[in-house]
Amino acid sequence: MRLNVNIVICLFLCAEVLGIQSLQQVPWLPCMLVDELVKFNDEGHAETQYQHRNAGLQFGHPGDSALNPNAITFLVTGSKVDMRKYIEGAVVEHQLQCEIRRYSTEGIQMRWPGLGAQDHDIWFTSTLRHTDGHFVITSFLRHTPATPTPGQADYRNWPAIADREMLTTSTAMLVFTRTPSVWVGLMKQPSLHCQFDVDHKAVDLTVEWRLQRRGERTTLFSHSRRSGQREGGGVELKGIGRGDASLTLPLTKQSSEGTYVCLVSVPPLFGSHEIALHIMEPPxxxxxxxxxxxxxxxxxxxxxxxxxxxxxxxxxxxxxxxxxxxxxxxxxxxxxxxxxxxxxxxxxxxxxxxxxxxxxxxxxxxxxxxxxxxxxxxxxxxxxxxxxxxxxEVDSWNLLWLFFGCGFILVMVATLCVMLPRLSSARAANKRKPY
CATH class of the missing domain: 2.60.40.10 (Immunoglobulins)
Structure with missing residues (x-):
């Protein structure tokens, strides 16, 4: 086991030293399975406890042995959708956060249209997040259990997973953004990146963009491939055909700030990414x-x-x-x-x-x-x-002239104070009649 882990770490380090631009050659990524333990209290309310368990994504073929037998292994096998090709730059283990969670179809009971799907498939999501905020990738992993689980697989009836179990999966769909957070100035026209990939020609595809701001939710764009209906703008329909649902915003203003949500739906899967847009204008x-x-x-x-x-x-x-x-x-x-x-x-x-x-x-x-x-x-x-x-310093000549000037003004004021009463008396005497 120690040898296998060292090999994996060596692969990551080699990728960094050699400047490899993707992880397509890396066979294993360490992850954390966030498992849900749901219990019902005496009042019938569900109480969820989250258990963090060591796991990993292993890329290979059915029947491969686990590279890390001491962890839960999600063996990702042949699919047209490969999450690794969307990881850009020389990424090593400490730059990636990998989290796996169970996924409930929320009561939608239908077979996935992709090749090899079964009615009793169970689902997981795998989220790869760059620690510096360069990207977020959410993949939907489909697993066909050897023994079907009675009833619908959701939080009330999750099938148990052993500590060293290997689950063979296939990537059915992913949703990806390179702009999980955007800082932009006023009067700019930013593009919010959102990309998706599906393992088949998805006829029942819906793409939406919503803005969440101060408790209000506004639909900015909506397109249904099945009905052909479209509302709003900012997304090119040709781009959606290529898996690009990026949204171009109008010129930004203060009210542009908020959380933008890209939603991609192919029943029974529903994927989304939140993109925080911050207005920043320097002084x-x-x-x-x-x-x-x-x-x-x-x-x-x-x-x-x-x-x-x-x-x-x-x-x-x-x-x-x-x-x-x-x-x-x-x-x-x-x-x-x-x-x-x-x-x-x-x-x-x-x-x-x-x-x-x-x-x-x-x-x-x-x-x-x-x-x-x-x-x-x-x-x-x-x-x-x-x-x-x-x-x-104050010029001494200026001080002297200032002294004489102030003295002259004081003398003139004193003279006026003395002369004005006399002038007033003389003027009053002149106004008297001669008799």
Whole structure:
């Protein structure tokens, strides 16, 4: 058993070193079977417990021996649908999450139209998920048990699976997306990827797209191959014929944000993938001053940092001061006198915010650099906008002229205060009649 596991790990490592672009040559993938144990309480309500069991996908032919005999093996045999060809890039074990679950047809009792299907087939889903979010693949595995299970195979009557059992399966259908999460700006036209593959010419095929947003569900597109009916747009019918159900959205706006669901139905199978669309618009940052400010000592200047046009709302703005020279290992000092405006909401759904402070010119601060730092979820690194402060001393001649000017003004004011009453008295005397 140890030798077999080492061989599998070696295959993965070799794929990474040699840059293999798919896993079509890898015969085994480790998985986790999430098994359901359903019990009914005294009130008749179903209570489900989930048991995680070691399992694996093994690709080969009927009758092959298990590569890992200590795990539950799902032997995936000859089918026109091969999930491995949809795995792109050099993928190794730690980059894949593989999960297998039982699948209930929800009361639909019909034979799968594919080759070799039986009335008593039972179903599993296998989901391969890239840890960095590059893709998600959900495959439907059909297993024909040697002994039919009485009644319908669902959570009330799941057939037991032994710890080291091997189940021979065939991939009947898969649904695949390369865009499980999408971040896009405003006024863009993104394409949400959704692809499917079926092991036969599926006449009874239905493709739908839905948008789930704030508790509301909207159907964006629907097409039935059997009836030929079509509603909505954004998906090419020619693409559906090739297994491509990707949706092209109109120009994005704030209301475009939400969860888009691609649904592919071939009875009795119903596959779907959720794609989260996030609107991200980075801020435009500017200052109301030039890169160098020259002030006279004691002079004041209002400095404003403006962040405009960002979405969503979670922006952070801070002002810092770096001492002149920037040496000595001193860290920038965060200013605690900064005031903020309220968030301004624009018609396009974006926001703006201002952070400002009153700069008091001091010779001690001359040569210091001030910078505004803006952080936002759309930015990999914060944006910095800065200026350098130059402070000059007050000119002594200017002080002298200022002194004489103020003195002259004071003398003139005092003179007026004395003369105005006298002028008023003289004017009143002149108005008296001569008799």
């Amino acid at each position: 435009r940052v500017s200052l109301n001053v030039d890169s160098v400010i020259s002030l006279v000592e004691t002079e004041k200047q209002k400095v404003v940092c403006e962040a405009e046009g960002y979405y969503p709302l979670d922006v952070e703005m801070e002002w810092f001061r770096e001492p002149s020279g920037g040496g000595g290992g001193l860290l920038p000092e965060k200013l605690d006198t900064v005031l903020y405006s309220s968030h301004r909401h624009h018609q396009d759904g974006t926001y703006s915010l201002s952070a400002f402070f009153l700069l008091h010119a001091s010779l001690h601060d001359s040569g210091s650099k001030y910078f505004c730092r803006v952080s936002h979820s759309s930015l990999r690194m914060p944006i910095r906008k800065s200026f350098t402060l130059i402070v000059t």
